Amino acid sequence: MASKSLFSIIPRVKRKEEKKRSFLKNGSMLLEDLIASxxxxxxxxxxxxxxxxxxxxxxxxxxxxxxxxxxxxxxxxxxxxxxxxxxxxxxxxxxxxxxxxxxxxxxxxxxxxxxxxxxxxxxxxxxxxNAGKGLLNNDGSLVVDNELLPWKTRLRIAKQLASALTYLHTAFPRPIIHRCITSHCILLDDDYVPKLFDFSISVTIPPDQLYVEDFAGGPVGYMDPTYKMFGKSSEKTDVYSFGVLLLVFLMRQEAMDRNSLEQLTVDPKPNVSDGQIQIETIADPKILEEVGGDEQAQQQLKDFLALALSCIQRKIEARPDMIDVAKELVRIDK
The missing domain is CATH 3.30.200.20 (Phosphorylase Kinase; domain 1)
Structure with a gap:
């Protein structure tokens, strides 16, 4: 009986190895053709x-x-x-x-x-x-020397990343979902211009569908609850992750901190009182010190936080589209 079981396993192993070799061969041929074209x-x-x-x-x-x-x-x-x-x-x-x-x-x-x-x-x-300044830390600062980025730089980075994600969602015949938005998918060049990369688990939404059922994992702390629970990803999956990234930029805290950032993503309501966002209890003290009494900059912070909170709504339909997020960041910047 054991012998029969062993012999039944061997062909399966061989088939798996053959599939792997075929995939490598065909994948290489595909890439060679793409490069040649x-x-x-x-x-x-x-x-x-x-x-x-x-x-x-x-x-x-x-x-x-x-x-x-x-x-x-x-x-x-x-x-x-x-x-x-x-x-x-x-x-x-x-x-x-x-x-x-x-x-x-x-x-x-x-x-x-x-x-x-x-x-x-x-x-x-x-x-x-190359991107000379390198990667961002989990808290949104630069890896090298833990350089803290000024508020205007953080806002500009967010605005330009939103532009890249909007392009990913709208510029092709079918929307492409990144599914791995995190501080570690961003490199900065020597002029602090952000560069989005790593499309390893990105997926294209098929025709006549609003989402893809295909759970490929994703960054802890940034993952859309709907995607995490049901394996369904759509453009709003990226919107959620981007909202968490906005909070990281605003608060300079890691997405998996067991404190205020986690509290914001789980239940943002306690941070909003009578329609007034309590920005002074949320924003990075360095940002608050930087903007000082500048009323326009303080309003930017409040609008930035409001946008982030709208992106991380539990209900998918309550979240804005990425193109609207990009437009709002342009408005905030102006």
Whole structure:
């Protein structure tokens, strides 16, 4: 009986290995065709060799890892006399998705531009433009030196990220949902311009559907409760995560802090009294100190908080569309 069970397992294992090899082969062919079809204008990406990336990163030396990256380490290296970011992937299907959507988003100024990829390793490796200031911390500050960003910079970053997400939702035949909005999917360039990246678990909503039933996980603390409970993701999934990110920017607290930020995302009502938002009990003290008695800046903070709270409503239909979030951030900035 045991022998029969063992022999019945072996074919399944072989089939699984064959599927994996076929996926790698077909996936590589697909990517090669996509790269070959690039016209050098709209999607000018190229295929790099393994030897080039090994030289660029000194054989993926840990000293080249960008500060703040963890599981999917990203490296800085030199290719063609320019600094680039090199991002290995550990899941083939996620890598292919990341490459495809990064290609589509590369024309947007607030998306990290895909320069090319390498298909000669066990898993695809992306080559992306450099972003000199690096990643954001969980509390919205810069990883390097824990640099605190001024209020105007935080507001501008939020406004530009909303523009990128609106583009992702509206610029293509079907909406694309990012599903991994967090401080760790944002890099800043030398001018503090935000660059959205990592489309590994992004998904396209099929025709004649309002959502996708496909739970691929997501960042703890940023995850839409509806997506978390039922596996249903839509544009409003990104809106919720973006609302949490706005709170992180405003409060300079991690999304999973067991204090006021968690309280805001669970039940925002206690923070609003008689229609007046108690901004002085919520905002980062550094921001309050920065704006001082400037009434216009104080109103910006209140409007910013009100927008964040509207994004994290438990009921999906109560949340605004991302395009309306982007418009409101432009209004607040003006």
């Amino acid at each position: 690039c016209d050098g204008k709209s999607h000018p990406i190229r295929c790099y060799s393994a030897a080039e990336l090994i030289r660029a990163t000194n054989n993926f030396d840990p000293s080249c890892v960008i500060d703040g990256t963890h599981f999917d380490n990203m490296y800085r290296g030199i290719l063609d006399d320019r600094t680039v970011i090199i991002k290995p992937h550990y899941k083939v299907d996620w890598a292919i998705r990341d490459i495809i959507i990064s290609m589509q988003m590369s024309t947007h100024k607030n998306s990290l531009k895909l320069l090319g990829c390498c298909l000669e390793f066990d898993r695809p490796v992306l080559v992306l433009e």
